[in-house]
Amino acid sequence: xxxxxxxxxxxxxxxxxxxxxxxxxxxxxxxxxxxxxxxxxxxxxxxxxxxxxxxxxxxxxxxxxxxxxxxxxxxxxxxxxxxxxxxxxxxxxxxxxxxxxxxxxxxxxxxxxxxxxxxxxxxxxxxxxxxxxxxxxxxxxxxxxxxxxxxxxxxxxxxxxxxxxxxxxxxxxxxxxxxxxxxxxxxxxxxxxxxxxx
Numbered sequence: 001x002x003x004x005x006x007x008x009x010x011x012x013x014x015x016x017x018x019x020x021x022x023x024x025x026x027x028x029x030x031x032x033x034x035x036x037x038x039x040x041x042x043x044x045x046x047x048x049x050x051x052x053x054x055x056x057x058x059x060x061x062x063x064x065x066x067x068x069x070x071x072x073x074x075x076x077x078x079x080x081x082x083x084x085x086x087x088x089x090x091x092x093x094x095x096x097x098x099x100x101x102x103x104x105x106x107x108x109x110x111x112x113x114x115x116x117x118x119x120x121x122x123x124x125x126x127x128x129x130x131x132x133x134x135x136x137x138x139x140x141x142x143x144x145x146x147x148x149x150x151x152x153x154x155x156x157x158x159x160x161x162x163x164x165x166x167x168x169x170x171x172x173x174x175x176x177x178x179x180x181x182x183x184x185x186x187x188x189x190x191x192x193x194x195x196x197x198x
Contacts, residue, residue, distance in 0.1 A: 002072060005099040023031065096122060102156075112197060119166075
């Protein structure tokens with residue numbers, strides 16, 4: 001279950017520079033610096049790309065009557081769950097440079113950083129929705145979609161985020177396909193990954 005990721009705008013990558021520029025233009029340089037200098041956890045805000053453009057959304061759907069959030073959703077069953085069914089058509093993607101998992105095989109948990117080989121950034125498939133906060137103000141939030149792990153991650157975890165290469169972004173967020181068709185196209189990442197102690 002992915003509960004931490006990072007987007008490092010310091011990476012030498014044109015897409016990351018453009019995302020940082022657009023966030024700064026819309027929200028201010030302080031928000032860019034805050035996002036790039038700290039890992040993203042549930043309830044923190046992160047950049048999200050959708051058919052409507054780029055925005056900062058909170059990570060995690062609020063649970064009614066609780067201060068807890070649901071931050072991941074299984075891609076295989078998302079259309080069956082009432083919490084996610086209504087937002088299944090609101091596909092978005094979260095840019096990242098790494099995500100983290102824990103390896104419990106040696107007894108003492110080891111935090112691992114996972115990146116793509118030869119690719120400084122990637123996107124994680126997500127859904128977003130709008131909620132009403134207790135004070136009546138709107139809240140736009142997202143959940144990351146997870147899938148069965150690829151061979152590399154299966155050695156220490158039973159799930160992984162649905163990863164999308166930058167050239168696959170348009171296909172995921174496009175309005176031309178329905179939720180079931182789009183979800184059928186996400187699954188375990190098949191490219192090479194770099195896994196290292198964080």
